[in-house]
Amino acid sequence: MGFDLERFIGKNVTLRDKSMFLSDIEANRERLIEKIKGKSVLVIGGAGSIGSSYIRAVLGFGPSELVVVDVNENGLAELTRDLRGRMGINVPEKYVTYPMDFSSRVFEKMFRKHGGFDIVANFSAHKHVRSEKDIFSVEALLSNNVLKAKGLLDLLAEYPPEEYFCVSTDKAANPVNIMGASKRIMEDLIFSYSDVFPVKTARFANVAFSNGSLPDGFLRRIEKLQPIGAPMDVRRYFVSPEESGQICMMSCMLGENREIFFPKLQEEQMMTFDEIARRLLGEMGYKVKECASDAEAVGAASLLKKGGHEYPVHFSVSDTSGEKAYEEFFTESESVDMDRFSSLGIVKEKPVPDKERLGRLLESLADAFEDDDVNKEMIVRIISEYLPEFSHIETGKGLDGKL
Numbered sequence: 092m093g094f095d096l097e098r099f100i101g102k103n104v105t106l107r108d109k110s111m112f113l114s115d116i117e118a119n120r121e122r123l124i125e126k127i128k129g130k131s132v133l134v135i136g137g138a139g140s141i142g143s144s145y146i147r148a149v150l151g152f153g154p155s156e157l158v159v160v161d162v163n164e165n166g167l168a169e170l171t172r173d174l175r176g177r178m179g180i181n182v183p184e185k186y187v188t189y190p191m192d193f194s195s196r197v198f199e200k201m202f203r204k205h206g207g208f209d210i211v212a213n214f215s216a217h218k219h220v221r222s223e224k225d226i227f228s229v230e231a232l233l234s235n236n237v238l239k240a241k242g243l244l245d246l247l248a249e250y251p252p253e254e255y256f257c258v259s260t261d262k263a264a265n266p267v268n269i270m271g272a273s274k275r276i277m278e279d280l281i282f283s284y285s286d287v288f289p290v291k292t293a294r295f296a297n298v299a300f301s302n303g304s305l306p307d308g309f310l311r312r313i314e315k316l317q318p319i320g321a322p323m324d325v326r327r328y329f330v331s332p333e334e335s336g337q338i339c340m341m342s343c344m345l346g347e348n349r350e351i352f353f354p355k356l357q358e359e360q361m362m363t364f365d366e367i368a369r370r371l372l373g374e375m376g377y378k379v380k381e382c383a384s385d386a387e388a389v390g391a392a393s394l395l396k397k398g399g400h401e402y403p404v405h406f407s408v409s410d411t412s413g414e415k416a417y418e419e420f421f422t423e424s425e426s427v428d429m430d431r432f433s434s435l436g437i438v439k440e441k442p443v444p445d446k447e448r449l450g451r452l453l454e455s456l457a458d459a460f461e462d463d464d465v466n467k468e469m470i471v472r473i474i475s476e477y478l479p480e481f482s483h484i485e486t487g488k489g490l491d492g493k494l
Contacts, residue, residue, distance in 0.1 A: 094375065096300060096310075097331070103370040104299045104306070104329050104362055111330075111354065112337045115432045119345055126254070126344040127152035127210070131185075133202075133252075134159050135193045135243075136214030138166030140301035141258060143173070144336025145212060147180065156185035158208070160198060161215070164190035194239040199246060207250025212343055213243065213257045216274075218303075223269040226467050230460050233470070236273040237280060238457060244284045251288035256343035257281050259292045259351065261328070264419045267484045269467075272474050275481075276452070279444040282349050286443065291346035294353045294420050294438075296328030298335045306367050313375060316395040318388035319402070320494025321364040322409040328356045328418055341435065351438035353420035355429070361418075365406040377402035385494045405494060422480070452477040 101108050110116075116123070127149055136142045137159035146159065161167050167188040174182050191198050193215055217232040240257070247255060259278055262271030281290040300306045305321060312319050330338070334354070342352035369379055380401035382388040391403035421427050421438050428437040455473050459465045471483045 097333075099371070099374055100299045100331050103374070104367055105331050105334070106360060107331075110334050110337060111434045112334055112341065115341065115434050116337060119341070123152050123340075123344055127154050129153065129155045130209035130253070131156040132158070132210045132212075133208040134212050134214065135161070136216065137161055137188075138163045138170050139214055140298055140332055141335045141339065142212070142214035143170050144332050145214065145339045146170070146174070146336070147177070147333075148336040148340040149210075150174070150180055150182065153181070154210070155183055157183050158205070159188045160191055160193055161188070162190065162192050194242055202246060202250070207247070208252055210254045210343065211247060211252045211256070212339065213240070216258065217270060218260070223467070226465060226470070229269055229467055229470055232270060233273050233456055234460070236270075237276050238453060240277060241280060241453060244281065248284060248287045253289070254343050255281070255284075255288055255290045256339060257290070257292050258339055259294045261294045261296055261353070261418050261420050263294055264422050266478070266481050269471070269474070269483070272478055272481050272483075275478060276474070278351070278441075279449055282441055283444045283446050283449055285349050289348040291342045291348070292351050293338050293342040294351055295335065295338055296330055296354065296356065296418060299329045299331055301332060301335070305364055306371070309368055309371055313371075313402075316392060318382070318385070318392045318494060319368050319372075319404045320385060320388065321368050321404070321406055323363060323365040323406040325409050326361040326363050328354075328361055330354060338435065341432075346437070347439070349441040349443070351421075351441065353436050353438070355434055355436050365404075368404060368406075372402050372404075376400065379404055381406065388494065448477070
């Protein structure tokens with residue numbers, strides 16, 4: 092009951108006692124009010140960690156209406172309870188949540204009946220590298236992140252919003268996994284609609300303790316007195332859940348058409364997952380017991396249930412497919428503005444993609460998934476033809492085979 096996750100993240104993960112974006116938000120407060128106050132807002136995937144943080148950030152500037160769509164019915168219920176229970180959050184009178192798929196017929200009916208929205212943000216996406224374990228998971232990933240996203244954009248084109256935002260990832264810069272490549276394609280996809288309505292996105296790092304993340308898994312394991320597993324050679328940038336919503340809000344409201352926002356983070360701010368686990372266990376009063384294998388750690392966990400204070404862990408070298416050795420927010424070929432904001436950099440002057448070439452890619456992917464004999468290697472080849480910078484790392488091992 093005494094564990095404060097927000098305080099732990101600031102002290103031990105991001106190494107910041109307040110949001111890195113506060114000064115830029117304050118400097119642009121009047122502009123944010125102008126963009127948001129009195130506007131209707133649609134948030135797709137709003138029950139997730141980033142989507143819900145975006146909602147909390149936007150509600151501080153007085154929208155007149157908020158509609159949240161997510162397939163996670165329980166997550167929507169918790170979102171509502173959280174918003175209603177927070178001091179200083181003003182939930183608009185016109186507030187409704189819909190447990191539905193954004194690519195479904197019922198979503199289209201709701202959207203058309205409403206007549207569109209002033210501000211639309213889409214957070215519905217596959218975000219894990221583990222989502223490329225086989226051809227079925229690859230199809231689900233690309234369908235959600237790219238193919239179904241096009242259907243949403245076509246619908247938005249009938250009722251153009253004032254602002255459209257869709258979150259990307261740092262892994263879209265020189266991608267080495269299919270998830271990152273799907274986000275890179277997604278960037279081209281939304282930019283191809285930039286002549287119809289303004290489109291913006293953001294690439295940022297890991298969100299500390301976001302739903303389904305490895306650090307979030309540490310909490311779940313400790314709750315169940317199960318061993319912890321983590322790579323000890325993977326260094327990553329982290330932002331807090333609050334910061335994740337703020338960067339998305341600023342990109343959506345303050346960015347120009349076809350711009351990509353990213354946080355200004357320094358290499359010394361990177362953190363390894365095993366170090367986060369060590370600090371978390373220490374915060375909770377445990378000593379770390381290092382084991383040589385997952386099996387040894389599982390066996391040692393039985394002692395925890397007898398009141399032991401040595402927590403079994405297995406820290407290993409990363410050897411799974413698609414794991415990038417380093418993080419980057421932009422490529423050498425992209426034009427970057429580092430001066431407009433104190434805490435944010437911007438990839439600017441992105442060209443409008445070749446719509447015919449992009450259309451051929453989407454058609455090739457859709458056709459491939461109609462073939463019962465399609466495999467992961469074929470999809471990698473199709474993507475590589477469109478993204479020459481895509482250098483897929485395949486080891487034959489996936490994260491589902493580890494703690």
